[in-house]
Structure formats: C-alpha cells, structure tokens
Amino acid sequence: MKRPPKAPSITVSDVARQAKVSKATAARVLGGYGRVSKTVRAAVLEAAKALDYRPNELARSMTTGRSGSIGVVVGDIENPFFSLAVRGISDAARLSGINVILANSGEQVEAEKSAIRVLMAKQVDGLIVTPAQSGEIAHLVEVAQSGCPLALLDRALPDLDVDTVTVDDRDAALRATRILTRAGHTRIGYLTAAELSGDFCGNESRINTSSVRERILGFLDACREAGIEGAERNIHFGAGRSDRSPAVTHALLDHPERPTAILASDSVVALEVFKAIRECGLRIPQDISLITFHDADWTSVTTPPITVVDQPVYALGKCVAELLVRRLKGDDRPPERIVMPTTIIERMSVGQSPDILQQAVP
Amino acid sequence: MKRPPKAPSITVSDVARQAKVSKATAARVLGGYGRVSKTVRAAVLEAAKALDYRPNELARSMTTGRSGSIGVVVGDIENPFFSLAVRGISDAARLSGINVILANSGEQVEAEKSAIRVLMAKQVDGLIVTPAQSGEIAHLVEVAQSGCPLALLDRALPDLDVDTVTVDDRDAALRATRILTRAGHTRIGYLTAAELSGDFCGNESRINTSSVRERILGFLDACREAGIEGAERNIHFGAGRSDRSPAVTHALLDHPERPTAILASDSVVALEVFKAIRECGLRIPQDISLITFHDADWTSVTTPPITVVDQPVYALGKCVAELLVRRLKGDDRPPERIVMPTTIIERMSVGQSPDILQQAVP
DNA sequence: TTTGGTTATGAGACCGGTCTCAAATAGGAT
DNA sequence: ATCCTATTTGAGACCGGTCTCATAACCAAA
Numbered sequence: 001m002k003r004p005p006k007a008p009s010i011t012v013s014d015v016a017r018q019a020k021v022s023k024a025t026a027a028r029v030l031g032g033y034g035r036v037s038k039t040v041r042a043a044v045l046e047a048a049k050a051l052d053y054r055p056n057e058l059a060r061s062m063t064t065g066r067s068g069s070i071g072v073v074v075g076d077i078e079n080p081f082f083s084l085a086v087r088g089i090s091d092a093a094r095l096s097g098i099n100v101i102l103a104n105s106g107e108q109v110e111a112e113k114s115a116i117r118v119l120m121a122k123q124v125d126g127l128i129v130t131p132a133q134s135g136e137i138a139h140l141v142e143v144a145q146s147g148c149p150l151a152l153l154d155r156a157l158p159d160l161d162v163d164t165v166t167v168d169d170r171d172a173a174l175r176a177t178r179i180l181t182r183a184g185h186t187r188i189g190y191l192t193a194a195e196l197s198g199d200f201c202g203n204e205s206r207i208n209t210s211s212v213r214e215r216i217l218g219f220l221d222a223c224r225e226a227g228i229e230g231a232e233r234n235i236h237f238g239a240g241r242s243d244r245s246p247a248v249t250h251a252l253l254d255h256p257e258r259p260t261a262i263l264a265s266d267s268v269v270a271l272e273v274f275k276a277i278r279e280c281g282l283r284i285p286q287d288i289s290l291i292t293f294h295d296a297d298w299t300s301v302t303t304p305p306i307t308v309v310d311q312p313v314y315a316l317g318k319c320v321a322e323l324l325v326r327r328l329k330g331d332d333r334p335p336e337r338i339v340m341p342t343t344i345i346e347r348m349s350v351g352q353s354p355d356i357l358q359q360a361v362p
Numbered sequence: 363m364k365r366p367p368k369a370p371s372i373t374v375s376d377v378a379r380q381a382k383v384s385k386a387t388a389a390r391v392l393g394g395y396g397r398v399s400k401t402v403r404a405a406v407l408e409a410a411k412a413l414d415y416r417p418n419e420l421a422r423s424m425t426t427g428r429s430g431s432i433g434v435v436v437g438d439i440e441n442p443f444f445s446l447a448v449r450g451i452s453d454a455a456r457l458s459g460i461n462v463i464l465a466n467s468g469e470q471v472e473a474e475k476s477a478i479r480v481l482m483a484k485q486v487d488g489l490i491v492t493p494a495q496s497g498e499i500a501h502l503v504e505v506a507q508s509g510c511p512l513a514l515l516d517r518a519l520p521d522l523d524v525d526t527v528t529v530d531d532r533d534a535a536l537r538a539t540r541i542l543t544r545a546g547h548t549r550i551g552y553l554t555a556a557e558l559s560g561d562f563c564g565n566e567s568r569i570n571t572s573s574v575r576e577r578i579l580g581f582l583d584a585c586r587e588a589g590i591e592g593a594e595r596n597i598h599f600g601a602g603r604s605d606r607s608p609a610v611t612h613a614l615l616d617h618p619e620r621p622t623a624i625l626a627s628d629s630v631v632a633l634e635v636f637k638a639i640r641e642c643g644l645r646i647p648q649d650i651s652l653i654t655f656h657d658a659d660w661t662s663v664t665t666p667p668i669t670v671v672d673q674p675v676y677a678l679g680k681c682v683a684e685l686l687v688r689r690l691k692g693d694d695r696p697p698e699r700i701v702m703p704t705t706i707i708e709r710m711s712v713g714q715s716p717d718i719l720q721q722a723v724p
Numbered sequence: 725t726t727t728g729g730t731t732a733t734g735a736g737a738c739c740g741g742t743c744t745c746a747a748a749t750a751g752g753a754t
Numbered sequence: 755a756t757c758c759t760a761t762t763t764g765a766g767a768c769c770g771g772t773c774t775c776a777t778a779a780c781c782a783a784a
Contacts, residue, residue, distance in 0.1 A: 011740055022764040027742065034743085037762060057483040059740035062424050063769050069463070069484070077452075083445040090439075090466055099480055101431070102464040104452055118461055121419040122431070274663055298660025301636055373770055384734040389772065396773085399732060421770035425739050 010053045019047035030055065061123060069099045070126040070324060071119030074153075075107040079268055081294050081313055082130070085153060088317025089128060096325045098125070107132045107193075113139045120148065126324045131155050133195070134209045149327040151320045156210035156337060163323040164337045165316055169211045172309045172342040173218030173263070176291045179307065179344065180261040181226035184353035185289060188231065189252060189259035190219050191239040191269050200235060215265060215293070234259060239269045249276040253288075260353045261289035267296030274302065285351030295345060304348030311342050372415045381409035392417065423485060431461045432488040432686060433481030436515075437469040441630050443656050443675055444492070447515060450679025451490060458687045460487070469494045469555075475501045482510065488686045493517050495557070496571045511689040513682045518572035518699060525685040527678055527700045531573045534671045534704040535580030535625070538653045541669065541706065542623040543588035546715035547651060550593065551614060551621035552581050553601040553631050562597055577627060577655070596621060601631045611638040615650075622715045623651035629658030629670075636664065647713030657707060666710030673704050 016026035021040055028034040029044040030053065036044075047053075061067040072089055074082040090100045101124060103115035112132045116139055119127060126149040131140060134157050144150045144162055152164040180188050194212040204220075207213040216235060223231035236252065239245050252258060253276055264270035270292030274284075282288050284304055291307045292299065299306040319338060378388035383402055390396040391406040392415065398406075409415075423429040434451055436444040452462045463486060465477035474494045478501055481489060488511035493502060496519050506512045506524050514526040542550050556574040566582075569575040578597060585593035598614065601607050614620060615638055626632035632654030636646075644650050646666055653669045654661065661668040681700060 009740090012742095013740080023741095024743085024764055024766085025762085027740095028763090031742070035762065040762080054479075055483060056485065056740055057480075058420055058423050058429065058485045059769095060742075061420050062740075062771090063742040065769080067420065076449075077439070077445050078442075078449050080440075080442065080445075083439050083442075086464075087438075087440050087466065090464070094466075099484075100464060102448075102452070102462060104449065104456075117416075118419075121417060122461075123418065123420045271659055271663065278663075296660075297633055298658075298663060301633065301640075301660060301664050303665035371770090374772095375770080385771095386734055386736085386773085387732080389770095390733090393772070397731065402732080418770055421739095422772075424741090424770075425772045427739080 009056065010051045011056070012053075015044060015048045015051055015053050018051055019044045031060075065123075066125050066328075067123045068097070069101055069122075069124055070128060070321075070328075071101045071103065071116070071122070071124040073103045073105050073112055073115050073119070073127070073129045075105055075130050075132060077102070077104055079266065080296050081154075081266055081311075084313040085317035088314040088319075089153075089321040092318045092321035092325065098325065105130075105132050107195075109133050109136050116140075116143060120146075124148070125328045126150070128153055128320050128324055131157055131209065149324055151324040151327070153320045154211055154316060158210065162335045163320070163327060164335070165320045165323065165340065166211060166214075166338070167311045167316065167340045167342050169214035170218035170221070172293070172311075172344070173215040174222050175218075175344055176263055176293075176307075176309050177219050177222030178225070179291065179346070179350055180263065180289060181222055181228065183261070183289065183350055184355065185259075185261040186226070186228050186353065186355065187257065187259045188219075188223065188228070188234060188261045188263060190216065190235045190263050190265070191249070191252075191273060192216075192235070192237055192265035193239055193269050194237055194265070196237040200232065200237065212265070219263060239265075239272065245269075245272055246276060249273055250280065253277065253280045253282065259288070260355060261350070262291075264290065264292040267292055267294040267299065270294075270296075270306065271298065274306070284349050287354060289350040289353075291344075291350060300347065306349040307347045308345050309342050310345050312340050316340060371418065372413045373418070374415075377406060377410045377413055377415050380413055381406045393422075427485075428487050428690075429485045430459070431463055431484075431486055432490060432683075432690075433463045433465065433478070433484070433486040435465045435467050435474055435477050435481070435489070435491045437467055437492050437494060439464070439466055441628065442658050443516075443628055443673075446675040447679035450676040450681075451515075451683040454680045454683035454687065460687060467492075467494050469557075471495050471498050478502075478505060482508075486510070487690045488512070490515055490682050490686055493519055493571065511686055513686045513689070515682045516573055516678060520572065524697045525682070525689060525699075526697070527682045527685065527702065528573060528576075529673045529678065529702045529704050531576035532580035532583070534655070534673075534706070535577040536584045537580075537706055538625055538655075538669075538671050539581050539584030540587070541653065541708070541712055542625065542651060543584055543590065545623070545651065545712055546717065547621075547623040548588070548590050548715065548717065549619065549621045549623070550581075550585065550590070550596060551624045552578065552597045552627070553611070553614075553624060553635060554578075554597070554599055554627035555601055555631050556599055556627070558599040562594065562599065574627070581625060601627075601634065607631075607634055608638060611635055612642065615639065615642045615644065621650070622717060623712070624653075626652065626654040629654055629656040629661065632656075632658075632668065633660065636668070646711050649716060651712040651715075653706075653712060662709065668711040669709045670707050671704050672707050674702050678702060 012027045012030055013023050016023045026044050029036050029041045077083050093100050105112035109132050128151050130153045137157055137160055140160055150162045154166055156164045156166050192212055204213055220231055262273055264273050284290055293309045295308045295310040299308050374389045374392055375385050378385045388406050391398050391403045439445050455462050467474035471494050490513050492515045499519055499522055502522055512524045516528055518526045518528050554574055566575055582593055611634055624635055626635050639650055646652055655671045657670045657672040661670050
C-alpha cells in the first residue's frame with residue numbers, strides 16, 4: 001500500500017533553521033512554554049509564518065501523554081436522545097479546547113469493549129460511556145483502574161464508583177405511572193428497549209442497568225400504590241429498534257387483555273408503539289393512553305400530542321463532560337453521582353381508562 | 363497542572379526485556395511486520411499477555427504518519443439528517459478499521475475552519491465535510507492541496523474538485539414542486555435553513571452551496587413550467603433553528619397573500635413550519651399543503667402524515683466514507699461526484715389549492 | 725568442509741514534538 | 755573592573771513505536 005503523495009510537513013527544526021536558532025528555542029516559542037527573548041520570539045514567529053508551520057498534535061501528545069481529546073461511547077447516535085446528549089458533550093468539550101472522538105456501540109457489549117479498546121489505544125484523556133449492558137463491566141472497571149478518567153452518562157453502575165450523571169428515573173417513572181393510575185388504568189404496559197437475558201420474573205436485581213431498573217422500580221411503586229397486582233408481567237424488554245420489535249408490539253396490542261395504557265422508555269420505542277397503535281386501529285387516548293420518556297420533537301406534533309417525561313438531555317451531556325473535564329484537569333475529589341430532575345409535560349395522550357367507562361355505562 | 367496518577371504503560375521494550383529478546387524483535391511480532399521464528403513469536407506473545415501490553419496508537423501513528431482515523435465535520439448532529447449520515451459514515455469506517463472524530467460546525471464557517479485545523483493537526487488520514495458556506499472555501503482548498511484526502515457530503519462545491527456525494531437535489535425539488543403545481547398551487551413558499559448574505563433577487567449564482575442552489579433551481583423550474591411568475595420572491599432563507607425563525611414563519615403565514623403550499627428544505631425547518639401552521643389555526647392540507655425534504659421519523663405520524671422527499675441519507679454517509687477509505691488506501695483515480703436518487707413518498711399533506719376551490723364555488 | 729543463499733535477530737536511527745540541564749550572555753551591585 | 759545572580763540559549767535525551775541495515779545463525783548444495 002503506497003503512501004499517497006502527502007506534502008512533507010514543516011517541523012520545529014525547519015522553523016528553527018529558518019530563524020537561525022536552536023530547535024529547543026524554536027520549540028519554546030512555538031509550544032508556548034519556557035522563556036524566550038522578544039527579538040528571538042519575533043524571528044521564530046516570522047519564520048513559522050513564512051514556512052506555514054503547523055504543529056503535529058500527535059507528536060505533542062506523544063511526549064506530553066495527553067491527547068487533548070476524550071472518547072464518547074453511546075448506544076446509538078441515531079437516537080435523538082443520544083444525539084442531543086452528544087451535542088451537550090461536544091459543546092462543553094469545545095469550551096475547554098478538547099475534542100470528541102465518537103463511537104457507536106449499537107448497544108452491544110462487544111462493540112462497546114472494542115470501541116473502548118481503540119479509544120484507550122488512541123490515548124484519549126478521558127472516556128464518557130453509556131454502558132450497554134451492566135452485567136459485563138469488567139472492561140469499564142479496568143479503564144477506571146488504569147487511571148483514565150471515566151464518566152457514565154444516563155446509566156449508573158452500582159458497582160462502579162465513578163462520576164455519573166443520570167436523571168431521577170425512579171421518581172420520573174413513578175410520577176408518569178401515577179398519571180396513568182389516577183386515570184383509572186390498571187393494565188399498564190411498560191416497554192423498554194433494554195434487553196434482558198432470560199426472564200424477568202419480577203426480580204429487579206437481575207437488571208443492573210440503573211436507568212432501566214430505576215424506571216421499572218418507579219413503575220412498580222406506582223402500581224403497588226394503586227393496588228395493581230402482578231404489574232411485573234406487563235413489563236416488556238427488547239422493544240427497541242430491533243427487527244422483531246414491531247411484531248412484539250402488535251402482539252401486545254392484539255391481545256384481548258391488552259393494556260389500556262403504555263409507558264415507553266424512550267422516544268424510539270414510543271414512535272414504534274404509536275405507529276402500531278394506529279395500525280391496530282386504536283385511538284389515543286380513548287382506547288389506549290401513552291406516555292413516553294424523552295420529549296422528542298415529534299411528540300408535540302402528533303394527534304394527539306404525547307405526554308412525556310422531559311429529561312434535560314442536553315444538560316445531561318454538558319454536565320458529564322464538565323465533570324470529566326474537571327477530572328482531567330487534576331481534580332480528585334471522590335466521584336460524584338449527579339441526578340438531574342425531570343418534569344412531566346402533560347399533553348393529550350392520556351385519557352380515562354376504557355375499563356372504568358365500560359363499568360360506568362351498564 | 364499535575365498529571366493524574368496514570369499507570370505507566372507497558373511498552374515494547376518492557377515486553378522485549380521480559381521475553382529476553384531485542385526491542386526490534388518484540389516490535390516485529392507485536393506490530394505484525396517482518397519475519398520472526400515461531401518460538402520467539404510465542405515467547406513474545408506470552409510476555410505481552412503476562413504484562414498486559416497494549417500498543418500506543420499515538421506512537422504508532424507518529425512514525426507511520428497515518429492515524430487510522432478520519433475527521434467528520436457536519437453542520438449539526440442534532441439534525442436527524444446528519445446523525446443518520448454520520449451513522450452511515452461510522453459504520454462504513456468501522457468496517458475498514460478506521461474510526462471517526464466528529465466535529466460540529468453549527469453551520470458556521472469559523473467553527474468549521476477551526477474544527478478542520480484541529481483535525482488536521484491530529485493527523486486525521488482524511489476528512490469528510492459538509493461545507494457550511496461555500497463562499498469561503500479557501501480552507502478546504504488548502505486541505506485538498508495539502509494532499510489530505512477530502513470528501514464532500516450532501517453539498518458539492520463547484521470550484522472544489524474532490525470526491526463528492528450528493529442527491530439529485532434539483533430533480534427532487536422539481537418533482538416535489540410539480541406535485542404542488544399540479545394540485546393547482548401558484549403561491550408556493552420555499553423555506554431553507556441556509557443563510558444568504560444580502561438579498562437573493564432571483565440571482566441563483568449568489569448561492570454557491572450546491573444543494574441549496576440546485577433545489578431552488580428545481581423549484582423555479584417547476585414554477586416556470588407551471589407558468590408561475592415571480593416565484594423567486596417566495597424563497598425564504600434562514601428558516602433554520604435560529605431564534606428568529608419562528609417569527610419569520612409566522613409572518614409568512616399571517617400574510618394575506620400567504621402561500622397555499624410550502625416546500626421545506628429539511629425536516630427541522632418542516633417541523634417548525636408544521637407547528638407554526640397549527641398555531642395559526644390553519645389546516646393541512648385544506649388550507650395549506652406541505653412537502654419537506656428528508657423522511658424524518660415524525661413525518662409519518664402527524665395528522666396528516668407529511669409528503670416527503672426521501673433521501674438515502676444512510677447510504678449517502680456510507681458512500682462518502684467508502685469513497686474516502688478507498689482514497690486513503692491509495693486509489694488515485696480522478697475525483698468522483700456521485701449523485702444519489704431520491705424518491706418522493708406521497709402521504710396526505712398535499713391538497714388542492716384553496717384558490718382553485720374558491721374560484722370554483724362562486 | 726567450504727560456499728552460498730536464505731532466514732532470524734539485534735543495534736540504532738528516526739518520527740516531531742517536550743523538557744532537563746548546563747553553558748553563555750546580560751545586567752546590576754559593589 | 756569584578757563578582758553575582760537572572761535570563762536566554764543550545765545540546766541532547768526522551769516518549770513508544772517503526773524500520774533499515776548489518777550481523778548471526780541456519781540449512782542445503784557442492
């Protein structure tokens with residue numbers, strides 16, 4: 001494989017020669033460290049301009065040990081939740097003169113591992129990860145132990161004590177579900193994109209992705225509070241963008257005992273559900289109510305507009321990035337776990353349970 | 363600023379010492395080049411495993427001159443168009459073992475320039491750019507001349523002869539507009555997020571971002587074909603996510619001579635328009651028709667669902683990335699300009715022009 | 725055994741920066 | 755003029771890899 005004819009780049013030595021000073025001196029002015037006399041500085045600068053010198057960041061990182069960039073591993077950039085969070089991260093990073101290397105895990109641990117390996121090899125100064133599955137966190141523990149600052153976004157890991165920024169998932173789910181229970185719903189389905197190996201069986205300790213677990217806990221809290229039995233059976237995993245997801249959703253809706261309300265864990269799932277509801281000829285909110293996490297742009301323009309749990313997504317990203325930046329500036333206070341508040345934006349997708357109406361009529 | 367206590371990393375020399383061979387030999391097996399005897403290879407590998415050796419990509423890039431990553435500069439990752447394209451790019455890149463450093467320009471040339479400077483300094487092997495404004499392309503020309511492979515995404519630059527992947531914007535706009543003219547519309551507004559310094563005045567040579575110009579050209583073609591005069595006056599720039607954009611849109615809709623149909627240049631603009639139409643109490647498609655570029659997910663769930671120009675966005679990204687990868691593998695055939703086909707997905711947002719109906723009634 | 729042609733290994737230069745250390749120069753005080 | 759300290763400069767090591775080149779070891783043919 002031939003090297004394409006790349007223009008040989010100008011180095012410090014070239015500039016030094018041109019300015020008739022030593023390499024060390026030229027490096028001092030170009031690198032902005034040490035002390036140099038005014039006259040020499042001017043000469044070097046002029047030579048650099050004349051030669052159109054551009055520093056080679058790689059070489060610089062090589063010696064300093066810091067690369068000036070952080071790695072970000074998210075589940076899926078296509079998900080507006082992540083693209084907004086990434087926006088927050090890169091805005092915050094840019095403010096500190098740090099840039100972002102992005103990697104997609106596609107929510108798969110293997111891809112996540114590989115991405116992290118690559119990023120570490122590239123000597124990123126820090127890492128922001130949205131852990132795909134929290135059963136396997138050895139690779140993350142390793143990162144943390146290696147001394148590379150690591151921060152977690154949206155999903156906390158109980159066993160990994162690093163800077164973490166999440167939202168008050170449990171409380172949010174609780175409040176969202178309450179809206180449904182107060183409207184008389186007793187058959188409420190909870191749909192999440194998260195995958196669970198094996199069966200849930202109401203054993204929440206099996207879910208170790210915090211956001212997923214917390215939400216389910218909040219959901220169950222509200223159900224219990226409303227005296228709803230066996231709510232665990234209405235929790236459905238793997239409702240993401242996967243191939244079989246539409247089928248699953250349809251099956252759920254076609255069931256005679258179908259839920260009268262659905263809580264969706266993210267806007268992608270919700271969109272899927274929304275479409276499925278339409279295709280089944282059901283009406284929102286008369287036949288079925290819908291609430292989703294994430295105030296995605298489309299949720300306000302549907303008919304009816306959807307009630308959502310509004311997470312401060314951009315702030316979430318901005319916040320982790322700031323935490324991480326602080327960390328790699330040398331801050332070494334104990335890891336922080338920041339939980340951001342959510343609000344519920346009530347729109348028109350929640351109605352009285354048809355069960356209640358039915359009972360009232362006869 | 364202290365260096366955080368980073369674990370000193372294992373180097374080739376360490377492994378060599380452990381395996382009792384020379385640094386050169388260890389490097390050969392670890393780097394996978396040159397010839398090494400089986401026994402020695404095994405010994406080195408074992409030592410590497412024992413020491414948990416991880417190569418330092420930076421150092422490797424330093425000597426090889428290639429960093430194994432490409433830079434991508436897009437206008438705004440939040441825009442689903444770009445996040446999908448980026449997905450295509452990173453999927454294609456990953457297939458070639460190349461990773462992606464992402465930068466947001468926010469559609470601003472200065473940010474774009476700075477991002478490119480940083481990426482070049484980081485020695486990216488190639489660059490994919492969605493040029494924010496094509497008036498200023500000096501920095502891009504410079505990149506191309508420096509021998510760094512450059513590819514353009516979605517927006518061609520007439521004066522920059524590099525690999526470019528776009529869609530058949532002119533034709534797409536022509537066909538979309540035709541749908542409107544055939545429905546009897548004569549006052550058709552075209553809204554684009556692109557900014558234009560100064561007035562348009564029907565002088566399309568002033569627009570040098572190809573996608574914007576081509577679409578406008580297609581729009582005007584269709585208008586001319588339908589015998590519509592002064593269509594130029596209905597082209598509105600700067601309808602993006604800017605602060606004043608809602609105001610602009612409302613002003614447009616409140617005007618007595620308001621358009622009876624609107625063609626939006628991207629889904630973000632379209633969403634803005636959709637909301638504004640609602641807020642003005644107008645109905646789609648009875649009062650006003652709407653077509654937009656990009657089949658964003660929400661366009662199919664609104665009431666009514668929106669007719670869209672479906673661009674192969676993912677493929678677009680995949681394609682540029684492949685082109686670029688080919689280039690940095692040494693391919694040096696002349697730059698290619700690929701134009702991908704679009705299709706129009708007709709949904710329910712286009713109706714007969716109310717003007718026609720009005721004429722018919724009395 | 726000698727010769728010749730691989731094949732395996734080691735020594736060390738190199739990439740383009742940073743940074744230590746010592747020498748050189750400058751300026752001020754005596 | 756002399757001595758002392760402070761500043762400016764240069765020489766060269768170093769980071770962690772790659773890669774050239776020379777030497778060493780090997781095996782087979784003569």
